[in-house]
Amino acid sequence: GKPPCSLAPVDPLKLKALSMGLSKELKILLIKIESAGRQTFNISEVEEQRIPLCKISIKNTATEVIRACKGTRVKGKFKESFVLPAFSVKPNIDIDIPIPREKLNPPTPSIYLESKRDAFSPVLLQFCTDPKNAVTVIRGLAGSLRLNLGLFSTKSLVEANSDHAVEVRTQVQQPADENWDSSGSAQTWPCESSRSHTTIAKYAQYQASSFQESLQEEKESENEEEGEQTSDQSATTKIIKFGTNIDLSDPKRWKPQLQELLKLPAFMRVESSNNMLSHVGHTILGMNTVQLYMKVPGSRTPGHQENNNFCSVNINIGPGDCEWFAVHEHYWEAINKFCEKHGVDYLTGSWWPVLEDLYSSNIPVYRFIQRPGDLVWINAGTVHWVQAVGWCNNIAWNVGPLNSYQYQLALERFEWNEVKKVKSIVPMIHVSWNVARTIKINDQDTFKMIKHCLMQSIKHIQILRDQLVAAGKKICYQSRVKDEPAYYCNECDVEVFDLLFVTSENSSKKTYVVHCEDCARAKSPSLAGVVVLEQYRIEELMRTYDSFVLVSNTS
Template sequence: MFKVLKQYDNSLKHFKLTLADSNPCISSQAEIKLHIAHLYEIQGKSKQAKEAYEQFIQGDNLTPTLKAAALRHLGWLYYTVSQLADKNVRENLAIQHLKASVDIDSSNGQAWYLLGRCFSGVGRVHDAFDAYRQSIDKSEANADTWCSIGVLYQQQNQPMDALQAYICAVQLDKSHTAAWADLGVLYETCNQPNDALTCYLNATRNSESNSNLAAKIKFLQQNLANMPLQHFPNKNQTLPSIEEAWRLPIPAELTSRQGNTGPAAVPGRGPGTAAQDSDSLYGDDKKKRLKAMKRPSTEPLEMPPPHPPATLSQHQLHMMQRMVSNQANLNPTQQTLLRQLQEQHMLSQQFKQQSSTLSSQGRVGQQCGPNPPSSSLSPLNFGGLPGLNTSATIQPGPFLNPLETSPSKLDEKFQFSPQDIAMAEDVLAEIAGKGSSSLSTSPKLGIPSSEGGSCPSSTPSSVDNLLQGSKDHNGGSLNLNNSGGIQGRITPSGQGRVTPSSTSVHSSSPQGSTRGDGESNCDEDDDELAKDSKYNKEIFTVAATKELGLVLKRSSADASLLQKETRPAVVTLDINMSGSKIIELSKGQGLIHPSLSSILGEDHPPPHPPCAPSPPLPKDSLNPPTPSVYLDNKKDAFSIQLQQFCHQQPVVVIRGIAGALKLDLGLFSTKSLVEANPDHPVEVRTQKQQAPDENFDNNGKRLWYCDSTRGVTTVAKYAQYQASSFQESLREEQEKSKGVVKDSDSDSNSSLTSKRRKFKTIKFGTNVDLSDEKKWRVQLHELTKLPSFARVVSGNNMLSHVGHSILGMNTVQLYMKVPGSRTPGHQENNNFCSVNINIGPGDCEWFSVPEQYWGVIQDMCERNGVNYLHGSWWPILEDLYEEDVPVYRFIQKPGDLVWIGPGTVHWVQAIGWCNNIAWNVGPLTYRQYILGVERYEYNKLQSYKSIVPMITLSWNLAQNVGFSDPKLYNAIKTTLMRSLRQVRMTLDFVEDLKKEVKWHGRTSDEPAHYCEECEIEVFNILFVTECDGQFLVHCQDCARKASPTLNNFVVLNQYTLDELIQIYDRFKIHTDPIASEGTSSSEAKVSVTSPMLAIIPISPSKDTKLNSAFSQPHPYPVSIWPKKKGRAKLSSK
């Protein structure tokens, strides 16, 4: 889905996750690798794509279909990407690979078409026509092929044949820009400018026009009215007009010619003159030639009805009735059999109804026709290739065409063997023998419910139809367990688990095998059945066969083995329990529930984007004034009311704070930065300069996507660019003052391009890392003048307790801007607050939306084709107004500090030349913590990395800080409890595999670990593999997917259970009042790299008088406690 939506980074990430998963999948490893190679190609990563294709081709056990597709893409990659080699080398390699592709799969029209393009490019006309002929034979409805044939005819000076080929192309695809443009060139060379203009206008109707085409249209529009008609006499027209050509059928002359493949030049040939040497382009079979040349039919193709399914016998109906009446007592095996009977009965009844309807219409005689081929989409759709018009109707070629499933084979899965029926009867006899009073022979039949699908079903779905090889290939099936099927064991327990079996059954069907794992909701009833000794001695083996998909076979099993299958239910934990009690109750849970890793409470629903607040705000309230504070002195800056006011608002502008605190902002000027570290790296974003409330593409269309490409430079180089940009602007202003007016970039000189705009390209220097205290000591020391709640490092800042640096969050980043530089819309990482100070000399314009509306904006992003988390977007203010979303809009002047509250959505644009510094802070409040945890869990669902390791942070907070707010305390305690349980469950999983857990410990400044595959935080128990000399950390789920037995994995432990239990038990809520005496807030010192942060009590200022903006009291519910002796440390041993 991500690939279809053109979210290529997300698509690549998920394909790599799938590739690392050893569990059965509907796509083979080869298919996934080919997807990855193609993603590199369409992202423009040509070298990576080439390497991926070449590595894929060298692989073993490739189906001819996949290998031919890889060769086709690699050949075209060589032909179109000049960076891969010299031109002659690339052309030879392209032809070589495309030839190899058609040798493997000669039925793919797309490969023949690309080969023809390559032959045409090197001047091999004869071979090009032959390849195009093959392409038409294989896929006639391809506008690209006909357009290329037209070009070839035009090069051979055969305008009539070229005209007919172009007409075929544009009738197949009326928006085919290249065909319209080439047809216009043809009319222009034949001195028919009116028709040429018509074609050029059609070429620009559905796509962006290039400058050359726009110039042609402009010239023809301006001069056609002034040209005398005698210049274009109708009698001397070489070609029929576009209107006449559109109505003319394809003449029979093109399908009846014979001779050599290469068409001879016939100068001056009129419309009715027949060429003599192009018949071999279309082959010898006249019927095939006529079919290949015909235009697409608008008449719908009548599809014959399906083959009638088999009906149930009386015996089967009776058996189904008995099973329906006792459905609550059935185990998963019996439910599977019941579902098969119900599906077969439902299909037969539906067919009878359809047959009666058809009979009344006199069409019963058509019911015995063959089943038509499937027209469903291919599981792999590579879309258009670079260099081709993606609007053309291109056949998917050899790639994974969906398999036809004939009615007879669909019926095979409903053919029950005598053994299956006997087994069902035995089951029913067992039920009857237990004295069930619910047995009934009522004729009422149960219809399978769409909600009851927790039990495994053998009904094949479209995802099981994976590969279809070439006509002479029989090896296109996907072996889900390297032997053609899935084997497993289904126990009579309520869990319905399918466990691996050593027996293997090969599937000869090209559909491959189907999966039959599922969970049963009939725990209690199945447990009653499991008490019977017969069920304690029997297991059922799941085997994939051609006839049934999944067949259940009974065999005997050891009672101890079945006993092992019974797992304890999930226990409910409470934060008031001791750590040792939690460990005790959690032991054994990891064997049945290995993935309960959410740190939200049990009663907390999965995080999701919120709906818009109700009722909606009135329209006159959608542009509210921005909360602002004007500071005159240091006392106001350090007042507790200022901190409380900031915590209450989604955004606050604190004006004059630099002057009030006497901050030397010149230390962050471009000049100072160059003098301090000229070679320091700077990330550069190349953007289009636009007004702050506008976002257009080159065609003048408003859109949400914000174009911003990444690059790298140095501080000195960007400083030079920043200065030259300023000087250039001064020159332009001086010229305007003198009356010299230059053509604007956005001006248009023709009616065609009046809506098109040309934007000035600018470069935005972003993410300049100032974390190195040795390089930026003076600058960082200056920021300690700020009040504690806004400092980079502070005891009441959650991010100071992470235990390691997070670049840009608990460290300072600097931004170097020119007018128009944009920071696209976003929420801060894990919804933390942020602080931004404008260094100047220019201003910035800010837009912000309260956190409660992020779900509305997320939905609008999706509707506008951009991903909310990963994408780059700039909201259209009118769209937000229509959706009743309030927007704060304000100017940040030099020296102003902007406070962004937790979760506030915001986007920023520079309206002058300026620098900004920014970092994140985490107030010790319940709202900040719970928003961080919710986004942490939401990011997991979205496969998005959480920059803040909330589990590690929570353990450090419990160790370092005392809390008096019950809600905040309970939230942190819940995270600790669920984290402690997950550690014990992970150890259950490892110990069950007899895997050794090695002690590793943790250094004082060691960053939190993230899974190499899914990028979630990995706490305490690390699953490590070695790859190319590097040690890669995995989470439990990804490690289990890569190897169920953890082969090639080393399991490391960073904290002992005793350590974690001690921290958990000592974490208590404090009822002491907030410290009122001690060191001033400006003296609080915390070492961010220390494993045990030294917390010094922070007292508020005694001055409570401040600006009238602070009108609502907001007691600060957190007390900061000093370090006590005996506290457990999260440190290595």
């Protein structure tokens, strides 16, 4: 197979000219002058104003940004953050003042909707997305909106798609505020569960028989109370199975279920114009699609923040309850330290916080029960963990409301993931450009953050481009096609935007693999055998950048 574009031989003269440094140019403007009815031209010299790169800000035009890049000598790789700390909108939470014990269990904001109209009030969106509110429970939302949750009952699911895949986690059943180590002698953070697979029909059978067994046990224990105690129930460890990550993305298979969810207010829906996840341009399973969880008592979703700190929506279908624990984003680094201390990876491992550890570190924990029909809104960056109290199903997905707090936390986690070599499930640079192309932003903080990210993106692209050209590397333009996904480096999982470093893995199958610059150079320092593809013309990005402006609320 041929590489995507043929590599032309490098002209040594051109290389020499480029290596001699960037030539200065004198711009000549021809100015037309009318004088005594005759047109004459006046030649005027214009000195090119070049702003140094360090002085460039979002007030500058794309042309000025590009010009500053061209005038900068960058030794090695150019790397700057996409986040500007000066633009931060995080709430001020004083961590130095000790919180009295009774305040370490603050009441969870719970909203009772009087009417359907209340669900669609802008006040609800404001409340849920307020950076100070880590979590909001909307009580009985299903009832207020007349949502038919029966569509998600185990019986309905079996009737709809009995052979559908279910991921199973095998876990040890224990009280929600305990997590014992393997010897059973001390509380600990790591909580392991093994993974296997089954079908909806088979899990449904397990869920039902587990319920029947429990009824049977209750009956027996009532009988035992009259007679003698026969066995010490507490000594046996009970092993349970949790049916998780069931994918409800297929609109043909799950039509009535997905249609029912359109009754939700726009900001909670799986898809809406103000949701960043609706601007990814492709499916991210479980984030911009619905996932279902089938549970028996004790089923645990261990501690985590959502992918890229996005918000999440979770509805309990019932019939049983779930118990939730949540901590404000502000404390995530303290929790990360506990994970490190206990040898479990914060981002990718399974852990269940020991509440006493959190309280002794002055970290407040929200703890509440989610009943059937209750919707839990997890705000951006909130750390949370969940355990089923009864037998129940839950449905959940993510949303990315376009506000400054959500955008900032998503970008911060995007950069932290890169440091930790963890894939950012949301390609934030790709999403930021898509948002700039399609959405009018009227909030100043959000606008400044996105504009800054785009400016940093242009700088990275232009400087890298100039370095490649100066080294005589050919860049092949290959525009994007509809629904083309964002790209990630095959080695380090970082998002690769616009300039793709492509190698052909085997010539016969025509499989092309994308790398970031660093990983491509690690394989081949001179980039021999690497094709550089460019997905956007720089003029195209410049146009998007310049036309992305703050719009006033009135327009």
